Amino acid sequence: MLFVIPLPAYNPAFFYTMEILRNISLKKYNTFGIDVKSAYLTELSSEKELPYLLNWIEKSNLPYYLLSGGSNVLFVSDYPGIIIRVNMKGIQKVDETDDHVFIQAMAGENWEDFVDLCLKNNWGGIENLTLIPGNVGTSPMQNIGAYGMEIKDSFHHLKALELKTGEIKTFNSEQCRFGYRESFFKNEGRDKYMILSVCFRLSRRNHVLNTTYGIISQELEKIGVKQPGLYDVANVIRSIRRSKLPDPAELGNAGSFFKNPLITQGHFNTLVSEYPEIPGFPDVSGNIKTAAAWFIDKAGWKGYRDGDSGVHKMQALVLVNYGKASGNDILSLSEKIQKSVKEKFDVNLEREVNVVGDFYS
Secondary structure, three states: OOEEEEOOOOOOOOEEEEOOEEEEEOHHHOOOOOOOEEEEEEEEOOHHHHHHHHHHHHHHOOOEEEEOOOOOEEEOOOEEEEEEEEOOOOEEEEEEOOOEEEEEEEOOOEHHHHHHHHHHOOOEOOHHHOOOOOEHHHHHHHOOEEOOEEHHHOEEEEEEEEOOOOOEEEEEHHHHOOEOOEOHHHOOOOOOEEEEEEEEEEEOOOOOOOOOOOOHHHHHHHOOOOOOOHHHHHHHHHHHHHHHOOOOOOOEEEEEOEOOOEEOHHHHHHHHHHOOOOOEEEOOOOOEEEOHHHHHHHOOOOOOEEOOEEEOOOOOOEEEEOOOOOHHHHHHHHHHHHHHHHHHHOOOOOEOOEEEOHHHO
């Protein structure tokens, strides 16, 4: 629906026509399927629209939230401002060498579609990141990772709009300050920058495959693949993920709800003395990265359900909406889990999902 929204400027005759949805449900715009409403919603489909969007933000005096694929957000209340869906499309090759290709994808491109395009062109570097929900634009924000790979491993640069000044800036890997499910854009740059596009440096040949994480190599051996290619690795990971993780289209969820905690070597040794089976891997920080799912399962939450909110029966790291759970139902469950794990293991679980609304916005 097209509305003419008068802007509260000094000149009452000044206005700009934008395509704005008013009082719109966000249920289909978040993978948890939480049915809250936003006062306004608009989609940004072209960089040409940026000046008008910036003008709207400045003059409307309303809060705004940048939403991409809605795969890593939990809405706990109606949103009083405008939801801006970053939906710009386009993929192009910007450079190449004998060994590498540089591919730029706009922020609104679906992540799995982008992974599949790279596989079809035999471009390596993100094959382990298949079936991660969301869009390209949010991939560096979270520094998404799975099965031994992270975005930072193939990231080259991104372009982002500084909302205050309207300037488009380029960020390299160092400037993005990537960490474990962390980046500059999730912390200091949050709500200050809008990621417009991301450029990846991918291999054209002599692909370096990561098959040592988890059970990838075991699964490859089971199907008799001794010299795997990109598709072999991706397909095995797809099979593993589908066997453990619910499809958001069928059961509302945001994938991993908590980060895998980092604990000290001493703390890990203490836990090992009581739980010899506890998984742990040395981290570059000198600490031990453990498995949030193991703690949640061991604390008795796997498969738990309270009304329509629950913990998935196959993967304790995934909180689910069975149909009509509210954002606060999911949030309350997550807090109970955090308290339980803290009391039992003295381990702090940190949410990976962004909570929006009330005091969490």
